[in-house]
Amino acid sequence: QQQVKQSPQSLIVQKGGISIINCAYENTAFDYFPWYQQFPGKGPALLIAIRPDVSEKKEGRFTISFNKSAKQFSLHIMDSQPGDSATYFCAATNDYKLSFGAGTTVTVRA
Amino acid sequence: GAGVSQSPSNKVTEKGKDVELRCDPISGHTALYWYRQSLGQGLEFLIYFQGNSAPDKSGLPSDRFSAERTGGSVSTLTIQRTQQEDSAVYLCASSSSQGNSPLHFGNGTRLTVT
Numbered sequence: 001q002q003q004v005k006q007s008p009q010s011l012i013v014q015k016g017g018i019s020i021i022n023c024a025y026e027n028t029a030f031d032y033f034p035w036y037q038q039f040p041g042k043g044p045a046l047l048i049a050i051r052p053d054v055s056e057k058k059e060g061r062f063t064i065s066f067n068k069s070a071k072q073f074s075l076h077i078m079d080s081q082p083g084d085s086a087t088y089f090c091a092a093t094n095d096y097k098l099s100f101g102a103g104t105t106v107t108v109r110a
Numbered sequence: 111g112a113g114v115s116q117s118p119s120n121k122v123t124e125k126g127k128d129v130e131l132r133c134d135p136i137s138g139h140t141a142l143y144w145y146r147q148s149l150g151q152g153l154e155f156l157i158y159f160q161g162n163s164a165p166d167k168s169g170l171p172s173d174r175f176s177a178e179r180t181g182g183s184v185s186t187l188t189i190q191r192t193q194q195e196d197s198a199v200y201l202c203a204s205s206s207s208q209g210n211s212p213l214h215f216g217n218g219t220r221l222t223v224t
Contacts, residue, residue: 043114102152
């Protein structure tokens with residue numbers, strides 16, 4: 001049973017557009033929510049992370065929005081670039097074991 | 111600097127054979143994880159090592175799967191009597207400590223069971 005549900009499975013966005021990926025969780029004990037980015041043939045790499053005591057975190061063009069009451073969090077990629085084309089995984093944990101979403105493949109068209 | 115190294119990068123084996131997958135973590139990282147990534151699926155936790163503590167094996171899907179970590183460094187994941195459903199990418203990750211230190215993943219071993 002997947003503890004973190006992620007949508008959409010894939011999305012296509014034009015260069016300069018906004019990509020939005022959503023995740024939902026059930027376990028209220030989760031207290032750390034990272035996003036990982038994975039390019040084909042490579043392992044995932046940490047992109048950005050948030051704790052539930054803040055509602056938003058921004059790093060460059062990447063922003064996490066967090067809604068604790070709804071148990072949802074999302075990744076926004078602003079001004080999407082072709083180099084952002086990758087698979088993105090949300091995750092959650094309250095200890096050492098990360099529970100990952102199923103992943104979203106983002107394709108940015110030039 | 112050197113990242114997490116996994117070998118082989120690709121492995122094709124016949125159903126029923128045993129396979130060994132190797133992971134060299136980042137030097138000094140005390141925590142080591144194995145995850146499995148199947149097509150279209152997220153990352154499935156398999157096993158976790160932390161220092162000299164007993165490993166968390168709760169994610170191993172069957173007793174055909176085992177893993178060890180020698181000397182607190184290199185780890186080997188062994189799959190005995192492989193089945194076609196074992197075909198996946200096996201990812202190793204290490205981190206500097208417990209808690210929320212980022213996981214540093216290797217590029218994985220793509221296992222194909224024919």
